Amino acid sequence: MITGMVITLNESKNIIGCIESLLQVCSEIIIVDSNSTDNTVELAESLGAKVITQSYLGDGFQKNVGLDYASNEWVLSLDADERLTDEMVSEIKAVDLTTTNHDAFAFRRRNYIGSRWIKQCGWYPDFCIRLYNSKKTKFSEVKQHASVQAQNPKRIEADIIHYSFENLGQLFAKPGRNFSGRAAKIMYKKGKCANSFSPFTHGLNAFIRKYIFQKGFLGGVDGMTVALSSAVNSYLKYAKLLEYQRDPKVIENEDFDKIW
Known part of the structure; x- marks a missing residue:
């Protein structure tokens, strides 16, 4: 069982697609919202997500807030503008999280400008840990550019999509x-x-x-x-x-x- 985790601020354009993507592999969704003024919270709750309100603390601190509310050890963290590909969904479902020796899994990330997949400039393959055992590791407690501090991660050769910029x-x-x-x-x-x-x-x-x-x-x-x-x-x-x-x-x- 996996808990999906997303931090948000005014993500009404993205939150439905993100949650629907996570629900393919997650049994619960937790949204940590930093006082959105649009209808992000209402949209998330309409899809069954649990919403925690927390003024923004900085990247790593904010991404760890939801851990105290998670029912599952394994957490899948996505940004609101990220999506799982069908290939990634299949790969996650194939992993036996109850017996694995790994404390985290890193995904390839496709970064887009508009509908254009940017494959140069270090934007692909942009490996980042998104699935991790919260009893063994978590995001680094820094305010900018936080990452999961795993000791024994494994790369999954499949992609998630990141809609980085509209133009x-x-x-x-x-x-x-x-x-x-x-x-x-x-x-x-x-x-x-x-x-x-x-x-x-x-x-x-x-x-x-x-x-x-x-x-x-x-x-x-x-x-x-x-x-x-x-x-x-x-x-x-x-x-x-x-x-x-x-x-x-x-x-x-x-x-x-x-x-x-």
Whole structure:
């Protein structure tokens, strides 16, 4: 028996498809919602999901909130914009979770922009642990880019689908959604430092990694765009960190206890 787990904030466009996908292999669904103002909660409850309301604590902390409410040891965690493929459903059903020696299973993830599957820039195969034994492991308790800290995971050679962005405009809006600002605040609180060259060098390195080493050049315009977006995000992160170091007025106007 598996518990499906999803964290949400205003996911009315995605939540029905996500829950219906999980119900193919899960006996219960738990939604941890951070005060949605749309009808995410109502839609989830209409499909039988248990909804827990929790103001956002950061990625890993939030994804662990629902564990105290789960009836099953095994948890399948999806983001609201992710779906199981038919192949993945079959693979999960074929695993004997009562006898396995593994504490978690990693899935390949197909990342999409619109209806376009992006196979370059490190976007595929993007292995990530999504099914895990909650008595043995859980998500790392960090506020950004959390992952399941499994000791003996196994890869399942099947895919889940991630509808990452509806279009290229959303991809370039990512830095504007304050991902870079959050990262800069976290780095500043940890005492990390930047110099005048840091924004440029980190931005350039991000572009080269995505476009050259992860073969973004094979992806045409989409590959170039993903590489450029990564570069912009990296540039802004270190530019903001440098700003915190150099400008006391900016520091005065920031609340470093409210990163989220």
